[in-house]
Amino acid sequence: MDKIWMKNWPTGVSKELTYRLGKKPLHEYVRENARQTPNKIAYIFYGKEVTWQELDDQADRLAQFLVSQGIQKGDRMGLYMQNCPQYVISHYAVQKIGAIVCPLNPMYKEAELEYLINEIGARGVIAAQELSPMIINLRDKAPTLELIITTNYADYLPPTPTLPLPSELKLEKSIPEQTYDFQKIISDYESLTNHEQIDIDDVALMVFTSGTTGRPKGAMLTYENALFKTAASVHVNGVRGDDRWLAVMPLCHIAGMVMGVNIPVYSNTPCVLLTRFEPETVISAIEQYQVSVWHSIAPMNAGLLNVPGIKERNLSSLRKNLATSFGTPVTAELAEQWKQVTGGCQMYEAAYGLSETHTCDTFMPPDRVKFGSCGIPVYETDLRIVDLDTGEGLPPGKHGEIVIKNPGVFKGYWNRPDATKETLREGWVYTGDIGHISEDGFLYFNGRVKEMIKCSGYSVFPEDVEALMMDHPAIAQVAVIGVPDEVRGESVKAVIVPNKDYVENVTEDDIIEWAKQKMAAYKYPRYVEFRESLPATSAGKVLRRLLKEPSNQ
Numbered sequence: 001m002d003k004i005w006m007k008n009w010p011t012g013v014s015k016e017l018t019y020r021l022g023k024k025p026l027h028e029y030v031r032e033n034a035r036q037t038p039n040k041i042a043y044i045f046y047g048k049e050v051t052w053q054e055l056d057d058q059a060d061r062l063a064q065f066l067v068s069q070g071i072q073k074g075d076r077m078g079l080y081m082q083n084c085p086q087y088v089i090s091h092y093a094v095q096k097i098g099a100i101v102c103p104l105n106p107m108y109k110e111a112e113l114e115y116l117i118n119e120i121g122a123r124g125v126i127a128a129q130e131l132s133p134m135i136i137n138l139r140d141k142a143p144t145l146e147l148i149i150t151t152n153y154a155d156y157l158p159p160t161p162t163l164p165l166p167s168e169l170k171l172e173k174s175i176p177e178q179t180y181d182f183q184k185i186i187s188d189y190e191s192l193t194n195h196e197q198i199d200i201d202d203v204a205l206m207v208f209t210s211g212t213t214g215r216p217k218g219a220m221l222t223y224e225n226a227l228f229k230t231a232a233s234v235h236v237n238g239v240r241g242d243d244r245w246l247a248v249m250p251l252c253h254i255a256g257m258v259m260g261v262n263i264p265v266y267s268n269t270p271c272v273l274l275t276r277f278e279p280e281t282v283i284s285a286i287e288q289y290q291v292s293v294w295h296s297i298a299p300m301n302a303g304l305l306n307v308p309g310i311k312e313r314n315l316s317s318l319r320k321n322l323a324t325s326f327g328t329p330v331t332a333e334l335a336e337q338w339k340q341v342t343g344g345c346q347m348y349e350a351a352y353g354l355s356e357t358h359t360c361d362t363f364m365p366p367d368r369v370k371f372g373s374c375g376i377p378v379y380e381t382d383l384r385i386v387d388l389d390t391g392e393g394l395p396p397g398k399h400g401e402i403v404i405k406n407p408g409v410f411k412g413y414w415n416r417p418d419a420t421k422e423t424l425r426e427g428w429v430y431t432g433d434i435g436h437i438s439e440d441g442f443l444y445f446n447g448r449v450k451e452m453i454k455c456s457g458y459s460v461f462p463e464d465v466e467a468l469m470m471d472h473p474a475i476a477q478v479a480v481i482g483v484p485d486e487v488r489g490e491s492v493k494a495v496i497v498p499n500k501d502y503v504e505n506v507t508e509d510d511i512i513e514w515a516k517q518k519m520a521a522y523k524y525p526r527y528v529e530f531r532e533s534l535p536a537t538s539a540g541k542v543l544r545r546l547l548k549e550p551s552n553q
Helices: 004-008 026-036 052-068 085-096 110-120 132-136 182-188 223-236 254-267 279-289 298-305 332-342 417-423 462-469 508-518
Strands: 041-045 048-051 076-080 100-103 124-128 147-151 203-209 217-222 245-247 271-273 293-297 320-324 346-349 382-386 400-405 428-437 443-448 453-455 458-460 475-485 489-498 527-530
Touching (some): 026 052, 026 223, 026 254, 041 052, 085 254, 110 132, 110 462, 124 132, 132 147, 217 223, 223 254, 279 298, 298 320, 298 332, 382 428, 417 428, 453 475, 458 462, 462 475, 462 489, 462 508
Parallel strands (some): 076 100, 100 203, 124 147, 320 346, 489 527
Antiparallel strands (some): 041 048, 428 443, 475 489
């Protein structure tokens, strides 16, 4: 397919990507920001201001500590925290020594962590205080885990916070004996002295994804992947040097990472960092800090529109709102309501993308917004729609699998050559998503080939939930599917064949309550159905698609 989308390239945006400080890893952008603008604010955390000089210096000190503990280039380091300055410092400290950042969702429970840490052979984890005990409990179950660093969020709060604090920021400091204190490391260690030789094609990041099928795997992303997607997002979205960002989306997610960890660094613009979405806090942050750019999910905007007195609040500093459809779609009506409340802020779909491509494969031309679409491809991107059966390219208007090639494409899955071969073919990522390209070059997402479930914007992998649920003694077999949910987009439903000894002794509510304690809040089943058997092929593979038929929901 010819690049028909180029006729919609936004006016005033160069068609060629030029990097602001050249083609080098983003941690070198941190260092250059610190050299050129040492006292400029990088991050604001409930009133605490962290300058570029402080960010770079503290990342260097943490990097020096990691080296002293034997962490080397290529080692995997988990980051297990809510949004906080410590997360950003840790991210760049790990990458400064050539080690690999492995984000761990702070919603994960112990059983999930055990699988993930062992899957990638993590050498260490930097964890928030309230989460650290779960990592400590895994010492005997994770042979590669040698180093645990604990941090208290309040170490990076000002004496008088400027915004309401969530509960996790009010914890009295307590660092377990078996772990190192993040703050003490920053205080006691000198800056990094011997800088590791790093190639921009080295793996810098490993994010967990199902790929086409299966339990989560580590998708290996490089320094160049991160630089390219960050720079592309900055330039196509017209980010300005005087912008101020608001980061509410989890930094452990690839989209939240691009918007909250990478873009402020690349563009040398301040970012207001919040641990979670709380409507009043978000409104106050925009007002106090004159936030001009925000990446949200549509339910956040819908929620703010329902806050009493929202029309009297001053959100006029917002000029651009990149929003993602999760549960609530980004519609022309929602965008117009947001524009009215903010006094003119433009809101539209942020992008299409996936972990394997470092997300942000498309963007919405602000002068040609098409609601319902994902926009057009970014720089240096080839995007095709292929027939599901033949693999042949399809013309505009025809539905098929979305396949993508650009400098953001990952190197493969960690220690999973078969899965890599299935997804990555001659530089093209076969996304497992169904879509079509319109006659004028806009991408539309229509569904998923793979059976991944999207709950409130989070990716839930059926095999992962099934593996966790099989720890329950009452379960002989289980199959997990997604069912429609007006609020969450989809919710997880578990179809269970009970062990015969439990048939009369376990209820649906018993299973749901048990699962609630064992896995992240977005992941545990909201619905349970007991059956005598599950539909399966002659080889024994469960046919989840039959469970999704209307009569079975």
